Amino acid sequence: MFIGNVEIKGKTALAPMAGVADMAFRELCVNYGASYVVSEMVSSKGVSYDSYKSKELMNLSDKERPAGVQLFGSDPDTMAKASVIAMEYSPDIIDINMGCPAPKITSSGCGSALMKNPDLCGKIVEAVKKTVNIPVTVKIRKGWDNNTVTAVEVAKICESAGADAITIHGRTRQQQYTPNTVDWDIIKAVKNSVKIPVIANGDITTPQIASDIIEYTNCDMIMIGRGALGNPWIFYQINSWLEYGRDSFVPTKSEKIKVMLNHAKKICDYKGENIGMREARKHIAWYLKGFRGAASLRNESSRLETFEQLIELCKKIDISE
Ligand SMILES: Cc1cc2nc3c(=O)[nH]c(=O)nc-3n(C[C@H](O)[C@H](O)[C@H](O)COP(=O)(O)O)c2cc1C
Structure with missing residues (x-):
């Protein structure tokens, strides 16, 4: 159109x-x-x-x-x-x-x-x-x-x-x-x-x-x-x-984490890590919805200062389906 x-x-x-x-x-x-x-x-x-x-x-x-x-x-x-x-x-x-x-x-x-x-x-x-x-x-x-x-x-x-x-x-x-x-x-x-x-x-x-x-x-x-x-x-x-007429793609948990990381990285690239990670926090909380232990992961994500800390957080996430 x-x-x-x-x-x-x-x-x-x-x-x-x-x-x-x-x-x-x-x-x-x-x-x-x-x-x-x-x-x-x-x-x-x-x-x-x-x-x-x-x-x-x-x-x-x-x-x-x-x-x-x-x-x-x-x-x-x-x-x-x-x-x-x-x-x-x-x-x-x-x-x-x-x-x-x-x-x-x-x-x-x-x-x-x-x-x-x-x-x-x-x-x-x-x-x-x-x-x-x-x-x-x-x-x-x-x-x-x-x-x-x-x-x-x-x-x-x-x-x-x-x-x-x-x-x-x-x-x-x-x-x-x-x-x-x-x-x-x-x-x-x-x-x-x-x-x-x-x-x-x-x-x-x-x-x-x-x-x-x-x-x-x-x-x-x-x-x-x-x-x-x-x-x-x-x-x-x-x-x-x-x-x-069909829904052909449901992301796995590990795919979601991968996209979340790419997204946060992109924000940091565009805005610098300091502002970028602060702005990425809300997105991270949205990506983590539905994960086991999401409440405490979200709580932790609300304090993230660096991209490295996000990578560490991701290591704690249970990605088994
Ligand atoms: C956080 C947030 C920011 C928004 N900012 C704008 C905006 O800058 N301009 C605008 O026209 N609408 C804005 N909206 C409204 C959305 O564009 C949209 O009309 C509204 O959220 C309803 O659509 P949805 O149910 O798909 O979210 C905003 C909505 C949200 C949730």
Whole structure:
């Protein structure tokens, strides 16, 4: 399928996840079959004020294509300015965050607060679209709360403003991430209301769910976030289910450990061992889920300072099936 003029060879995308889906993780997921990835969200204000920290998040490698840079902000001019700067990092797509529920984002009218203001959503898309010559997409939620279910309206306005695709997480801002189930009907309603591709998101954690949501909503792609944590091979499993109707790959414990080590090594290579190991800890805890003695292993992993210490920890892990 195509988003604008960008070809996406497959149906599974990795969700943008601040503090988690960095270059190391995105590359790993692409290795396992993710057909599209998006950067962690980047502040349009930060970028336009030349913040190194914000700009660093926009680095994309050749091993993770096609890839989008995701910007958040509520001022169309600042978003347009940030998009110009984002272009220096050669993204294939610019994605606009209209779904983040965090109070520090919504309090300034950004992220999911935009779902309360469909006209502003359109103005932002229009401003960014006018500025860049690559596809522009939006990532929305069902709405702000149950009294403000605006997904269909926002989707239509964004399409008219020039958006090239829409990702929808089928929960309102009030519903955050859990425990309410994702509303597949709102995803279907968005799909039926626009002509551009629609990407379904929320709680897609197994090949069966992936296949069911595609069938139910007729969405063009699916986007996977938490289901990939400590589990990057989910893309391979879903792809193989969608293509051949079966799940052909279940990693052994020793394979999981190998991938965990490679992942941690990659983070250290990209960020230096000091920051890298600190950031790797949460991933290590996710990989260790389901292992015998996982609680104490996770406890130990939360104190890891060096890659060498991780290798030592791995020697204690029971990998018998
Ligand atoms: C740790 C974390 C960080 C996230 N950061 C972002 C982000 O930067 N931009 C964004 O649009 N969504 C972000 N999200 C939301 C996800 O992209 C996704 O919409 C949500 O987790 C639902 O999908 P899932 O059930 O597959 O995880 C984040 C989610 C998590 C768990």
